[in-house]
Amino acid sequence: MTGKSPFEALSVETLAGRLGANGPLCSQIGKNTSQWKVREVGDGNLNLVFIVEGAEGAAVVKQALPYVRLVGDSWPLPLKRSFFEYHALTRQQARAPGSVPEIYHFDEGQALIIMEYLSPHIILRRALIEGRQLPNIARDIGLFMARTLFRGSDLSMATKDRKADLALFADNVELCDITENLVFSDPYFDAKMNRHTSPQLDDIVAELRADRDLKVEAQRMKHIFAANAETLLHGDLHSGSIMVTDTETRMIDPEFAFYGPIAFDVGMLLANFWMAFFSQRGHEQGGSRDAMRDYLLGVTVETWSVFRAEFSHLWRTERTGMLYQKSLFEDQDDRLGAEQALDHMLQSIWTDLLGFAGVEVHRRILGLAHNADFETIADPDLRARCEAKALKFGRHLAVNRRQIHSIDEVNQLAALIERESKT
Ligand code: SR1
Numbered sequence: 448m449t450g451k452s453p454f455e456a457l458s459v460e461t462l463a464g465r466l467g468a469n470g471p472l473c474s475q476i477g478k479n480t481s482q483w484k485v486r487e488v489g490d491g492n493l494n495l496v497f498i499v500e501g502a503e504g505a506a507v508v509k510q511a512l513p514y515v516r517l518v519g520d521s522w523p524l525p526l527k528r529s530f531f532e533y534h535a536l537t538r539q540q541a542r543a544p545g546s547v548p549e550i551y552h553f554d555e556g557q558a559l560i561i562m563e564y565l566s567p568h569i570i571l572r573r574a575l576i577e578g579r580q581l582p583n584i585a586r587d588i589g590l591f592m593a594r595t596l597f598r599g600s601d602l603s604m605a606t607k608d609r610k611a612d613l614a615l616f617a618d619n620v621e622l623c624d625i626t627e628n629l630v631f632s633d634p635y636f637d638a639k640m641n642r643h644t645s646p647q648l649d650d651i652v653a654e655l656r657a658d659r660d661l662k663v664e665a666q667r668m669k670h671i672f673a674a675n676a677e678t679l680l681h682g683d684l685h686s687g688s689i690m691v692t693d694t695e696t697r698m699i700d701p702e703f704a705f706y707g708p709i710a711f712d713v714g715m716l717l718a719n720f721w722m723a724f725f726s727q728r729g730h731e732q733g734g735s736r737d738a739m740r741d742y743l744l745g746v747t748v749e750t751w752s753v754f755r756a757e758f759s760h761l762w763r764t765e766r767t768g769m770l771y772q773k774s775l776f777e778d779q780d781d782r783l784g785a786e787q788a789l790d791h792m793l794q795s796i797w798t799d800l801l802g803f804a805g806v807e808v809h810r811r812i813l814g815l816a817h818n819a820d821f822e823t824i825a826d827p828d829l830r831a832r833c834e835a836k837a838l839k840f841g842r843h844l845a846v847n848r849r850q851i852h853s854i855d856e857v858n859q860l861a862a863l864i865e866r867e868s869k870t
């Protein structure tokens with residue numbers, strides 16, 4: 448199979464025949480295709496994902512489809528998202544070595560990436576639903592975000608390189624469009640593909656759609672998302688885009704990558720930890736999840752703290768871009784000036800990440816793309832109670848973000864909302 452053949456979706460049956468002569472794949476797993484075992488394991492919303500095992504190893508083959516898998520071919524989606532994913536992975540590997548799967552091969556025409564099979568890793572969201580406390584995720588994800596977001600910005604890159612990259616990723620229009628609609632607008636009106644736990648949440652949904660302050664803030668966040676091309680984002684950094692073992696963490700699936708605000712990745716990620724927190728009540732069949740709830744709030748504190756510390760470290764040691772040049776500060780013995788600018792930047796990331804977190808919580812409960820944290824709670828009354836608390840929390844973050852000064856304050860609010868109704 449070469450990049451020149453017309454696009455054709457792979458299947459479990461055709462994969463060995465079509466990729467049997469692929470050098471990088473054969474050198475990973477062995478070239479005797481009669482020994483290859485192929486499984487399709489994609490459980491995301493968009494793509495095909497195959498695990499291919501051979502006599503000498505295993506690899507993942509990920510292929511984009513020309514439509515949204517979750518919805519079907521009534522929603523076409525360009526194959527070029529695979530190109531953006533490939534280029535984002537190469538940049539993330541350079542900026543945060545060891546944090547993403549190794550790439551073996553990219554075929555633009557077939558929209559496929561052959562990459563490292565991460566084993567025994569599982570999706571972080573699944574681990575959190577199971578109640579597993581992973582000791583390293585906050586450190587690993589905090590470092591990943593600080594390194595990729597700092598090093599992809601005008602704080603670090605030569606401006607010529609950054610502008611060229613900005614132009615490259617500006618073409619990821621359709622995936623940005625998904626985020627722009629699904630995250631920032633659809634939850635707040637009766638959009639066609641929305642769904643929610645009904646009738647339990649009907650009144651709350653009506654209230655949120657009539658909430659003028661909330662709708663204005665959601666649109667302000669959308670404006671920041673669309674207009675602030677600050678750095679190369681992962682673009683979809685939730686707990687379903689992270690694979691873990693007890694000691695290892697890898698970020699996957701950056702097909703939504705584009706140049707946007709630093710706070711976006713951080714806010715989306717933290718929102719997913721807070722949703723995991725509010726969903727725990729629905730997963731207590733095996734016993735109390737009090738310790739898991741404490742753990743999750745601790746993870747948010749540590750992630751933000753690691754992010755801040757590493758971002759500050761890079762600010763002091765790698766600020767080679769055109770912004771806040773050292774010639775204006777350190778070179779004139781004005782270290783305090785550089786620190787003052789850093790404080791401003793961290794403060795603005797903080798305020799914006801709360802807004803992004805608030806709308807992310809809402810869209811996972813009210814929009815098209817829900818998350819398994821809540822969806823796997825079988826009892827709809829119990830699920831709705833968990834979701835209602837998260838919606839209230841999300842509204843507070845989005846609307847009051849300028850008045851919230853610390854992550855402890857956010858977590859006190861989460862604990863308070865959680866305690867309001869213990870059932
Ligand atoms: C139609 S795609 C829905 C969602 O799935 C992806 O993982 C992104 O989060 C997107 O918003």
Ligand code: MG
Nearest residue numbers: 491683688700
């Ligand atoms: Mg994804």
